[in-house]
Amino acid sequence: MNLKSVVMISKHIIKRLLIVILFTSAINYAQQDPQYTQYMYNTMSVNPGYAGSMEHMVINALHRSQWVGLEGAPKTQTFALHSPLKKNVGLGLSVINDNLGPSNETYLDANFSYTVKTADNNNLAFGLKAGARFFDVDFSKGLYQVPEQIFDQNINEIFLTIGAGAFYYSDKWYVGLSVPNFITNEYFDNVSVSIDKERLHYYLIGGYVFNLNNNVKFKPAVLAKAVSGAPWIADISANFLFNEKFTFGTAYRFGDAFSVLTGFQINKNLNIGYAYDMTTTDLKHYSNGTHEFLLRYEFIKKTNVIKSPRFF
Numbered sequence: 001m002n003l004k005s006v007v008m009i010s011k012h013i014i015k016r017l018l019i020v021i022l023f024t025s026a027i028n029y030a031q032q033d034p035q036y037t038q039y040m041y042n043t044m045s046v047n048p049g050y051a052g053s054m055e056h057m058v059i060n061a062l063h064r065s066q067w068v069g070l071e072g073a074p075k076t077q078t079f080a081l082h083s084p085l086k087k088n089v090g091l092g093l094s095v096i097n098d099n100l101g102p103s104n105e106t107y108l109d110a111n112f113s114y115t116v117k118t119a120d121n122n123n124l125a126f127g128l129k130a131g132a133r134f135f136d137v138d139f140s141k142g143l144y145q146v147p148e149q150i151f152d153q154n155i156n157e158i159f160l161t162i163g164a165g166a167f168y169y170s171d172k173w174y175v176g177l178s179v180p181n182f183i184t185n186e187y188f189d190n191v192s193v194s195i196d197k198e199r200l201h202y203y204l205i206g207g208y209v210f211n212l213n214n215n216v217k218f219k220p221a222v223l224a225k226a227v228s229g230a231p232w233i234a235d236i237s238a239n240f241l242f243n244e245k246f247t248f249g250t251a252y253r254f255g256d257a258f259s260v261l262t263g264f265q266i267n268k269n270l271n272i273g274y275a276y277d278m279t280t281t282d283l284k285h286y287s288n289g290t291h292e293f294l295l296r297y298e299f300i301k302k303t304n305v306i307k308s309p310r311f312f
Contacts, residue, residue, distance in 0.1 A: 033180065033201050034076045034098045036064065037251060037259045037275040038294050039223045039235060040312050044080050044092050046203045046223075047178040048111040048127030049167030052090015057083035057299040067279070067287035072101035083299075088115045090125070106134040109161060118168075125167040129180065133159045159183070165203075174312055175206040202226045207312055217241040221312070237261065247273070256280060257290070271296045 036042050042062055043050040060080040067073035076099070082092030092111035097104070109131030116124045137155040165178025180201055207221030217240070224234040239249030239261060247263035257280055263273035277290035 033225075034064075034074075034078075034096060035225075035233065035235075035253075036062065036076075036078075037235070037237075037253075037277055037290075037292050038062065038261060038273050039205065040207055040219075040221045040237065040239070041271075041273060041294055041296055042078060042080070043167075043176070043205065043312060044082055044094055044111055045078055045096060046180060047165035047167050047176040047205060048092070048109075048129035048163060049113050049125040049165040049176060049178070051082040051092035051111040051113040051125075051127060052084040052115070053113070053123070053125060053167065053169060054082075054298065055084055056301070057081070059297045059299075061295045062292065064290065064292040066277075066290045067283055068291060069288040070283070070286060073287065074098065074100045082111065089113070090115065094129075103135070103137045105136075107161065108132055108134070109163075113167070119170075121170040121172075123169055125169070127165045127167060127178070129161070129163040129165075131161050133161050133181075135159065169312075171209075173206075173208040176204070178203045178205075199228045199230070215243050217244075219312075231255070251275075253277070263294070268300055269298050271298075 036045070039046070042060060044060075058081070060078070062076075062078040064076040065073075066075065077097045078095065080092065080094040082090060085091045090113040092113075094107070094109050094111060096107040098107075109129045111127060111129045113125045113127040116126075118124050135155065135157045160183055161181045162183055163178065163180040164182070165176055165180075167174065167176040169175070180203070182200065184200065202225065204224045205222070207219055210218045212218050219239050219241070221237045221239070222235065224232065226232045233253065233256070235251055235253045237249055237251035237259075239247055241247050245265045247261070247265075249261045251259040251261060253259070257277040259275050259277045261273065261275045263271060265271050273294035273296070275292040275294075277292070278284065279287065279289065
């Protein structure tokens, strides 16, 4: 057997091991919440206090394909709608579908916020979210060398979710702290033996918009997430807005990936965005990176004074 054949076989074995790792992660129910590179445009998914902060109705849609090229790799879709209802009150609806290997989770949440004006341009919003999470595992999507009892029957569960957050912001900066779900559900197999317990997720998000000149704006942003029993995750991004139309930036997720972000303001209502993640882990040898697409539509009335496109 020549060296080329040995290398090809080794790569095949490693790829199969990575697929097994992804599959095992799914059936151990110890995953963290979905992550996003364009989190600054998808804030309500992690903090309900953001609902209604744009002063008009907004619709967000996002699709993320992670580690493209690896079988069973994560895929996530989100849909969010939020709007001010009346003075100081905002409402929102968010739907998240997250798929990893044989498991699929769908989050359906209603978001409520109440805002207190603390200064002329400063607002403090308190948010609550409540809904349900639909958790499904299809064990037929996999091969097993050693059959286990847990694989005898698929899993279909529904769990209640209740979360809260605080979001403090002006037209130039924002900071938020949240816990998307306070309920720590336990998962069970067919003989009622506990498999794992869900852990609390804590999110800290913040950003600032600098006017560099009449044509260029700069916004650094950060999203940090802590979960008990898992490594903490932090995203740092730096975006530039040119002529209030074109956005370009970079980001880094500690210990995970470098990212390139871009976006375009098609008109005062419609914005599109794209992000590409280049992983810094060993998965870079077996995947083609991560693609994330974003669509945002703002229902701005013709009579409204058009402000600069929001970065958040």
